[in-house]
Amino acid sequence: MNFRDLEYFVQLTEDRNYTKTAQHFAVSQPTITYAVKRLEAELGVPLFIRDQSHHQLDLTLAGQEFGEHAKAILQELVTAKADIVTLTQQKIRFGLPPIIGTYYFPQLAKRLIQQNLMSHLQTFEAGSATLQQQLQSGEIDVALLGTVDPIEMAQIKTITLAKTDFKIIVSPKHDLQQQTAIKFAELKKEPFITLKEGFVHPAAFRKLAAINHFEPQIAYTTPDINVLKGMVHENVGISFLTELALKDDQSVHTINLTDKNQPHFDIVLAYRPQVNPLMEKLIDELQQPINL
Amino acid sequence: MNFRDLEYFVQLTEDRNYTKTAQHFAVSQPTITYAVKRLEAELGVPLFIRDQSHHQLDLTLAGQEFGEHAKAILQELVTAKADIVTLTQQKIRFGLPPIIGTYYFPQLAKRLIQQNLMSHLQTFEAGSATLQQQLQSGEIDVALLGTVDPIEMAQIKTITLAKTDFKIIVSPKHDLQQQTAIKFAELKKEPFITLKEGFVHPAAFRKLAAINHFEPQIAYTTPDINVLKGMVHENVGISFLTELALKDDQSVHTINLTDKNQPHFDIVLAYRPQVNPLMEKLIDELQQPINL
């Protein structure tokens, strides 16, 4: 059975005139005849009373009954299509800080594409602090955030996806290039290249400085991680970065910090709870373990 | 769009395995592939997540949504077919007295056939008195009844369809064959051929006799109208019949009765009121005017 035949039939129950219905669908009149015949053959009952003398086309009882069901079926199909369009057009406003976007998100992205979720994301790129505010004000729906301290926000649910350490990086030409671990306090004399970033690195850096009761010497501040790494490589100074941004990087030497109570760079999934299949699926997928 | 594709799809959402679904419908596996492709093309969205590393065939959100609608559509179709079968098999127990069946009903029958109603009738042939009882006891649903007096029955609705006169018939050889009207009292000396019929003719005959204070002479009683007419034709006696049974009959001569308060042969439609489209339609059709 064919949906087109049902449409012809339903229209015919309203027009009560084969010719008119044919014109309505811009098809030839016999097309309607055959559609009705197909339905009658499949159902095994006549749907119309074929009375030559009767100039008015009449439905049989079975025809009336079937007409109601046919309308319901067509309506259900229309609804189905409309619902799918709605689903397809649905967008999730997704906040992504640059560092996480560059070093963490790409591995998630592959999975999101496979699950047909990427096309639903409207990405907002901003620092974690800005994104926190936007999340709270409702400007975005979900965000991946980098944080030093646990996040507490009313109406916002948070899930920690990964905890990473901060590392000290130095040039291969630097004296420290043979060390694998060091205390922050030992770096009092070193000039630092720091990241001009919205939230996390400055906060962590200040925290470490406060714990160690000294004010590190800032040689230069850049918003670009590659510029920062380049300057460290050229031994303009040393720096302080999440290990996330250092994966497989051979241009600089990485040194662990041995400080107790040292800050960590946590990647947190934050969102406003919603009853929404698309959001649910996204939240679910973002929590899937990935290889850092 | 095709219902078959929907069936394939719904089954596939349960099987999560193209091959299994193909086997379920005894078709080749590519048939399922194409069915899904057709649906996806028509809806404009992927329904399944085509993950090369096929651990498990997964539905997209659109697929889940559409699956629900598809099930609803298929269920509606199943219901439609079941309802039509129920409608088709529905029977109305229909009481029909012999005289009305022979002389009145045939004209109705043509219309009932055109309206696809005849196949729903289960006819019970019996005298009007018997049918009245069966109607009241619920053994039949509708009846056409012949009556002399108005029918009063609890729970039974009655509609008079036609009023016909009783006539006197005589042989063409009989002395009265030149008369067109007569009083019943003038027939005291005549031998009557009477109808051995369930209810109406004997009752009417007794009523006329009572009004005229005499006991007519009964020459012979037969249950068969043609036998009766034959005997009248051969001048064995005269008789008394509803005009209904005399239409176009050339074998006997018909004489009107001039008595006041003479009984009439009423054709009454009687039924127990029901909320039932089929019954409604039958009652409606039976009331359509016909040419007597």
Add this chain to the structure above:
DNA sequence: CTAACTTACGGTCTTCGTAACCATA
């Protein structure tokens, strides 16, 4: 004769099966 539906016939688009192909475990 006209209006309206049905039947006949031929062409075209759909659908399906076989078989070959591709990807993953």
Add this chain to the structure above:
DNA sequence: TATGGTTACGAAGACCGTAAGTTAG
């Protein structure tokens, strides 16, 4: 290599348009 899905192609069938046929007014 075995399992499971997709693509290619030819055959069968469904669908539709033109045109002719039928029936009632």
